[in-house]
Amino acid sequence: MTLFFQQLINGLSLGAIYALIALGYTMVYGTLQLINFAHSEVFMMGAFAALLFSGAMGYEDGAGVIPAILVALVAMGSCAVLGMTIERLAYRPMRNSSRLNMLITAIGVSIFLQNLALKLWGTNLAFPDLIPKTNWNVLGVNVASNSVLVLGVTLVLMVLLTWVVERTKIGLSMRAVSHSRETAALMGIPVDRTISFTFALGSALAGPGPFLFLLRAPQVDPQMGAGPGLKAFVAAVLGGIGSVPGAVAGALVLGLSETFVSGYLSSTWRDAVAFCVLILILLYKPSGLFGKNTVEKV
Amino acid sequence: MKRVFGGYALFAVALAAIWAIEIFVIPNTDRYLTDMLLRVACTVISVIGLALVLGFTGQFSLGHAGFMAVGAYGSAILAMNYGVPFPVAVFLGGLMAALAGLAVGVPSLRLTGDYLAVVTLGFNQIIIVAVQNMPVLGGAQGLIGVPLETTFGWAFTWLLLGLAFLRNVLNSPQGRTFAAVRDNEIATRSLGIDTTRVKVTAFVIGAFWAGVSGALLAFKLSSIFPAQFETKISIELLAMVVLGGTGSLSGPVLSASILTLLPEVLRGLADYRMMFYALVLIVMMIVRPKGLLGSRELSDVIWAGFRRFVPAKA
Numbered sequence: 299m300t301l302f303f304q305q306l307i308n309g310l311s312l313g314a315i316y317a318l319i320a321l322g323y324t325m326v327y328g329t330l331q332l333i334n335f336a337h338s339e340v341f342m343m344g345a346f347a348a349l350l351f352s353g354a355m356g357y358e359d360g361a362g363v364i365p366a367i368l369v370a371l372v373a374m375g376s377c378a379v380l381g382m383t384i385e386r387l388a389y390r391p392m393r394n395s396s397r398l399n400m401l402i403t404a405i406g407v408s409i410f411l412q413n414l415a416l417k418l419w420g421t422n423l424a425f426p427d428l429i430p431k432t433n434w435n436v437l438g439v440n441v442a443s444n445s446v447l448v449l450g451v452t453l454v455l456m457v458l459l460t461w462v463v464e465r466t467k468i469g470l471s472m473r474a475v476s477h478s479r480e481t482a483a484l485m486g487i488p489v490d491r492t493i494s495f496t497f498a499l500g501s502a503l504a505g506p507g508p509f510l511f512l513l514r515a516p517q518v519d520p521q522m523g524a525g526p527g528l529k530a531f532v533a534a535v536l537g538g539i540g541s542v543p544g545a546v547a548g549a550l551v552l553g554l555s556e557t558f559v560s561g562y563l564s565s566t567w568r569d570a571v572a573f574c575v576l577i578l579i580l581l582y583k584p585s586g587l588f589g590k591n592t593v594e595k596v
Numbered sequence: 597m598k599r600v601f602g603g604y605a606l607f608a609v610a611l612a613a614i615w616a617i618e619i620f621v622i623p624n625t626d627r628y629l630t631d632m633l634l635r636v637a638c639t640v641i642s643v644i645g646l647a648l649v650l651g652f653t654g655q656f657s658l659g660h661a662g663f664m665a666v667g668a669y670g671s672a673i674l675a676m677n678y679g680v681p682f683p684v685a686v687f688l689g690g691l692m693a694a695l696a697g698l699a700v701g702v703p704s705l706r707l708t709g710d711y712l713a714v715v716t717l718g719f720n721q722i723i724i725v726a727v728q729n730m731p732v733l734g735g736a737q738g739l740i741g742v743p744l745e746t747t748f749g750w751a752f753t754w755l756l757l758g759l760a761f762l763r764n765v766l767n768s769p770q771g772r773t774f775a776a777v778r779d780n781e782i783a784t785r786s787l788g789i790d791t792t793r794v795k796v797t798a799f800v801i802g803a804f805w806a807g808v809s810g811a812l813l814a815f816k817l818s819s820i821f822p823a824q825f826e827t828k829i830s831i832e833l834l835a836m837v838v839l840g841g842t843g844s845l846s847g848p849v850l851s852a853s854i855l856t857l858l859p860e861v862l863r864g865l866a867d868y869r870m871m872f873y874a875l876v877l878i879v880m881m882i883v884r885p886k887g888l889l890g891s892r893e894l895s896d897v898i899w900a901g902f903r904r905f906v907p908a909k910a
């Protein structure tokens with residue numbers, strides 16, 4: 299039973315990280331129907347921003363909570379700016395072309411950013427442990443402070459996101475644009491600005507993602523986005539792409555199935571089993587957990 | 597009659613030319629150049645398979661490299677452990693990939709668009725993890741010591757076979773249904789065509805050529821690693837098809853050749869070459885949204901160019 303709760307906590311914190319990245323995929327998909335393959339590179343760039351900022355400020359191991367919050371905010375800000383820049387330069391000129399073309403553009407942006415980071419900063423850079431790690435023993439279950447931190451930060455950001463999407467004016471325009479871009483434009487909603495904001499928001503959510511990811515594996519690398527990015531994308535689709543609660547649910551399912559497989563079965567087969575679960579769920583619910591069943595119309 | 601005969605004659609001439617080059621030219625050619633040509637041939641064989649799935653049938657597969665892995669590992673094991681001769685091993689590698697295509701395709705082709713993409717992507721990941729965990733296949737360290745048998749002649753013979761096969765399939769009544777499914781699935785179904793069957797057929801044929809390509813690659817490189825068949829490669833193959841033009845066969849052939857050679861040509865740019873490669877992709881998509889050839893074939897383009905200078909007699 300102890301093992302069960304142990305894996306549950308690990309799975310939830312892994313799922314929480316996937317969820318933050320998955321939200322970026324799903325929000326962009328909701329507005330542009332684009333699988334933004336460059337999103338995993340935004341995540342990676344966020345990690346580099348965090349690293350450079352802590353370097354510039356001279357933060358070392360155990361710098362404390364305030365520097366950690368500052369670093370996370372800088373990472374979020376850089377991701378938001380990068381997301382908006384990518385949208386403006388690469389996706390806006392493609393707004394009216396086919397989805398496949400936008401997809402290839404996204405792949406191009408992704409390759410570009412990876413190689414840019416490789417050229418500028420190199421590989422495998424160590425990231426300082428800003429917040430000292432501790433482990434708490436709760437009824438025999440070993441709870442790492444990092445897992446709690448990851449879950450806490452994710453929860454706060456989810457609440458904030460829900461508030462922005464459901465309760466603010468810009469959130470209303472976002473929902474309108476994702477419903478129908480043309481109609482939204484006719485209603486006087488500034489479509490370009492709304493899409494730009496969606497990118498900023500989605501990218502900012504990936505900002506603390508790498509920061510939290512670094513708590514688990516403190517290495518900054520141009521390739522670091524690919525793995526979690528792919529998983530998060532899968533999570534977004536699993537939940538029903540375009541759906542915000544779906545992305546979170548999908549991410550948790552994926553995180554939990556990964557940790558439970560490595561806990562109970564085999565850590566080397568982890569990814570294979572996680573993907574089998576995914577395929578089985580999609581075969582049973584072809585439009586994802588929270589996806590709407592689309593009716594085919596002629 | 598003339599068309600059919602013309603097709604066979606062209607095929608025979610091309611085949612003779614390939615083997616003439618193999619015998620008389622290749623021994624005197626720079627090893628590096630031959631190597632590049634082989635790489636182009638392997639990539640193109642895989643890309644024409646994906647062109648059928650994505651370009652002609654409109655099914656979004658992100659697992660094409662997974663089928664290449666099946667062909668590569670399957671044929672290598674057959675040749676190394678069971679002494680199967682090289683040409684047969686390549687063919688069987690293709691068949692194994694086709695079987696894998698059938699196994700993946702039958703349940704998953706009910707899904708559409710991005711959901712299909714994710715299932716095929718998942719399949720690719722599963723293949724990679726499976727290979728990494730199987731000591732027989734060399735695990736993550738790779739399978740070493742595959743006999744070096746892929747020569748210019750064999751690679752281009754397979755390429756020629758692939759092109760001829762796909763061309764004939766696409767010009768057959770069955771071939772028309774591929775495009776019908778892509779353009780409007782519901783309308784196609786209302787004409788009494790079993791669209792799932794059409795999609796699975798395209799998928800299986802595409803997987804076969806991916807398998808052949810993987811097999812040729814294995815016998816060219818002599819050592820194969822799971823990392824060579826990752827999702828990243830599937831995405832690159834996808835980019836080649838879209839850049840060449842969906843609904844064209846020669847377009848993807850052209851773009852696959854260019855994109856395979858581009859990083860080599862750009863070697864002078866050193867560290868910047870992949871950035872430049874990415875920029876080429878982005879700019880091409882903005883400037884030529886329909887890809888290099890759109891849905892036309894190279895012969896149409898050349899013919900149209902010829903007609904501009906030599907107008908047809910009225």
